[in-house]
Amino acid sequence: MKKIIFLLLLLTFPFSLFPSPVIAESVNLSINPPVTEILLAPGKKISQVFTLQTSGLSLAVTPEIHLAKPSDSHGHMTIDPNPLNPNSLPLTITISGPPDNPTLTFEAASSDVSQDVYLALVFRSVGENSYSPTNSTQISPAISALILVTITPDGLIPTNLAIRDFTLPPLHDSWLPLTPTPSLVNSSSIMIRPEGQYKIISPTGKTVFSLSLYPNLILGNSSRTITPPLSWSPKWYDLGPYRLHLTITSLGDTKITEETKTIWILPLRLLLVLFILAITFYYFTTHQKISIL
Amino acid sequence: MKSIPTGLTLRVTNTIAIKPWGFYVAICILFLFFASIVHAQTSLDSPNYKIRLGNFNMTSGTKSSANYNLTDTVGQLAAEFFNNSGYHVKAGFQYLYTLYNFSFSLSSLAINFGSLTPNTFSTASHTLTITAPGQGYSVSAYATSQLTSSAGSTIADTTCDSGSCTETAANPWIISTNNGFGYNVSGNDVATDFIDSTYFRPFPDSSASEAPATIMTTASAGKNRVATINYKLSPSSTQAGGTYTTQIVFIATPVY
Numbered sequence: 416m417k418k419i420i421f422l423l424l425l426l427t428f429p430f431s432l433f434p435s436p437v438i439a440e441s442v443n444l445s446i447n448p449p450v451t452e453i454l455l456a457p458g459k460k461i462s463q464v465f466t467l468q469t470s471g472l473s474l475a476v477t478p479e480i481h482l483a484k485p486s487d488s489h490g491h492m493t494i495d496p497n498p499l500n501p502n503s504l505p506l507t508i509t510i511s512g513p514p515d516n517p518t519l520t521f522e523a524a525s526s527d528v529s530q531d532v533y534l535a536l537v538f539r540s541v542g543e544n545s546y547s548p549t550n551s552t553q554i555s556p557a558i559s560a561l562i563l564v565t566i567t568p569d570g571l572i573p574t575n576l577a578i579r580d581f582t583l584p585p586l587h588d589s590w591l592p593l594t595p596t597p598s599l600v601n602s603s604s605i606m607i608r609p610e611g612q613y614k615i616i617s618p619t620g621k622t623v624f625s626l627s628l629y630p631n632l633i634l635g636n637s638s639r640t641i642t643p644p645l646s647w648s649p650k651w652y653d654l655g656p657y658r659l660h661l662t663i664t665s666l667g668d669t670k671i672t673e674e675t676k677t678i679w680i681l682p683l684r685l686l687l688v689l690f691i692l693a694i695t696f697y698y699f700t701t702h703q704k705i706s707i708l
Numbered sequence: 709m710k711s712i713p714t715g716l717t718l719r720v721t722n723t724i725a726i727k728p729w730g731f732y733v734a735i736c737i738l739f740l741f742f743a744s745i746v747h748a749q750t751s752l753d754s755p756n757y758k759i760r761l762g763n764f765n766m767t768s769g770t771k772s773s774a775n776y777n778l779t780d781t782v783g784q785l786a787a788e789f790f791n792n793s794g795y796h797v798k799a800g801f802q803y804l805y806t807l808y809n810f811s812f813s814l815s816s817l818a819i820n821f822g823s824l825t826p827n828t829f830s831t832a833s834h835t836l837t838i839t840a841p842g843q844g845y846s847v848s849a850y851a852t853s854q855l856t857s858s859a860g861s862t863i864a865d866t867t868c869d870s871g872s873c874t875e876t877a878a879n880p881w882i883i884s885t886n887n888g889f890g891y892n893v894s895g896n897d898v899a900t901d902f903i904d905s906t907y908f909r910p911f912p913d914s915s916a917s918e919a920p921a922t923i924m925t926t927a928s929a930g931k932n933r934v935a936t937i938n939y940k941l942s943p944s945s946t947q948a949g950g951t952y953t954t955q956i957v958f959i960a961t962p963v964y
Contacts (some may be wrong), residue, residue: 423718423957440815440816440817440818441813441814441815441816442813442814442817443811443812444811444812444813444960445810445811445812446809446810446811447800447809447810448799448800449800449809449810449842449962450799450842450962450964451797451798451800451802452797452798453795453796453797454790454795454796455794456794456795457795459793459794459795461795461797463797463799468809468811471813472817484959486846486922489843489844489927489963489964490843490844490927490963491844491922491925491927491961492846492848492964493848493920493922493964494848494920494959494961495918495919496850496912496914496919496957497914510906535961537959539957549820549821549822549823550820550821550822550823550830550855550941550949550952550953551818551819551820551821551953552818552819552821552826552851552855552939552949552953552954552955552956553817553818553953553954553955553956554814554816554818554819554834554955554958555817555955555956555957556812556814556817556957556958556960557957557958557959557960558810558811558812558959558960559959559960559961559962560962561961561962561964570790570791602938624958631843632964634964639799640927642843644737656734660820674952680793680891689847693945
């Protein structure tokens with residue numbers, strides 16, 4: 416037995432002398448600020464510093480400007496994979512400073528009309544020692560910061576907002592929560608950050624539910640689903656015609672648009688159960704009479 | 709011969725007919741009363757952050773012009789400030805007080821497939837981890853080119869078993885004689901077309917002006933959301949010899 420153990424130790428000893436090195440190749444990127452909104456007058460200049468923090472593998476980082484556009488009604492954006500052609504913009508952008516802490520300077524061209532430019536500052540990194548002579552893919556992580564610019568000569572933002580999908584059935588069961596999912600459509604080419612209020616008013620005129628909407632940014636020619644969820648659970652005694660009132664205002668509290676819907680809250684489920692019970696009772700009593708006969 | 713009373717016959721028949729019907733009604737009533745209510749789980753409350761609906765703004769870095777230096781946002785005085793200065797900057801997740809930064813990490817920067825065998829799958833994987841305050845994030849991916857050898861030969865993108873998967877629509881790919889290169893994603897917030905581990909897509913090719921494809925997306929804040937990228941490659945028997953490489957780019961983008 417001792418000989419076997421000794422043999423095993425002898426055989427495994429060389430492995431402990433020449434272990435295969437394990438290289439941690441993970442990399443972490445963090446960016447600040449992640450979203451920057453800029454309101455800029457023509458001919459004016461503004462600078463913003465961005466900070467990229469990295470950890471893990473040694474990285475070569477390149478900051479690049481790309482065009483971005485809204486991709487859905489939840490605030491997501493699609494980034495153009497190719498770096499921006501600066502000549503195509505009404506904006507001069509210069510990048511200075513170290514690659515992981517660049518200062519971006521924006522200067523708006525002369526213009527009489529308001530217009531928006533949506534950009535992404537993309538930090539792309541490649542590991543220095545990641546080249547492999549065999550069949551392989553190099554993985555390049557990139558993190559982006561959104562830069563949303565409005566160029567306006569007078570600071571006046573044109574508004575063209577409409578409420579969409581604020582549709583409800585005429586009847587609602589008081590047993591279930593009432594959760595409409597409206598969105599706001601910005602038909603203007605300029606972004607806007609509206610506020611709003613959602614109220615439910617009882618048949619007696621009393622406000623039974625009130626909710627302030629998040630002042631989400633809505634980019635030009637896009638839509639945004641209203642948040643937080645407009646969910647209200649009626650109480651058992653909340654019955655009759657209720658008015659659902661949605662008001663959208665500017666940050667200065669100027670009313671932009673509003674919409675009111677009326678919905679009847681009824682105990683539909685309870686009525687159905689009572690109906691079934693009535694039929695059952697009627698059936699039993701009728702047949703009992705027959706059986707007695 | 710004794711005759712059976714007619715009334716007794718009727719009573720027995722009725723008892724047999726009513727019992728299952730009454731039981732059915734009782735069950736229906738029970739289901740109607742105790743039906744579970746489904747709540748939409750889209751609350752933005754979390755132990756990690758608070759929604760601030762007031763005039764709180766978060767800023768970072770410095771802003772300056774020829775005449776002004778700005779170190780913080782101005783909130784409701786924005787219009788007045790703009791009239792005086794000609795600019796206004798809001799940096800950070802507006803109206804959200806965040807306790808952590810927007811960050812993105814990858815477990816590896818190189819995937820090595822080793823030597824390839826025709827009509828045989830070679831696989832590899834790594835993970836993506838993302839932390840996003842605010843109202844969510846998305847991660848998109850693209851390849852800078854197809855897998856290309858130094859001689860210029862390429863390994864085609866997968867079209868999956870059905871021949872119909874695209875850069876944005878995954879389909880099952882389990883037959884290794886259907887050659888190509890593709891990927892699958894599993895984990896948190898992954899695109900819904902990756903139904904299971906057999907569903908694959910080809911990478912969009914930016915050199916062919918194909919738009920990046922979204923692989924992870926959500927409209928709510930999240931910390932350490934993890935997804936695994938599974939690469940799969942099967943060269944054909946007529947594939948030219950050589951060393952094939954490409955570069956895959958993953959871009960994390962915050963929600964505005």
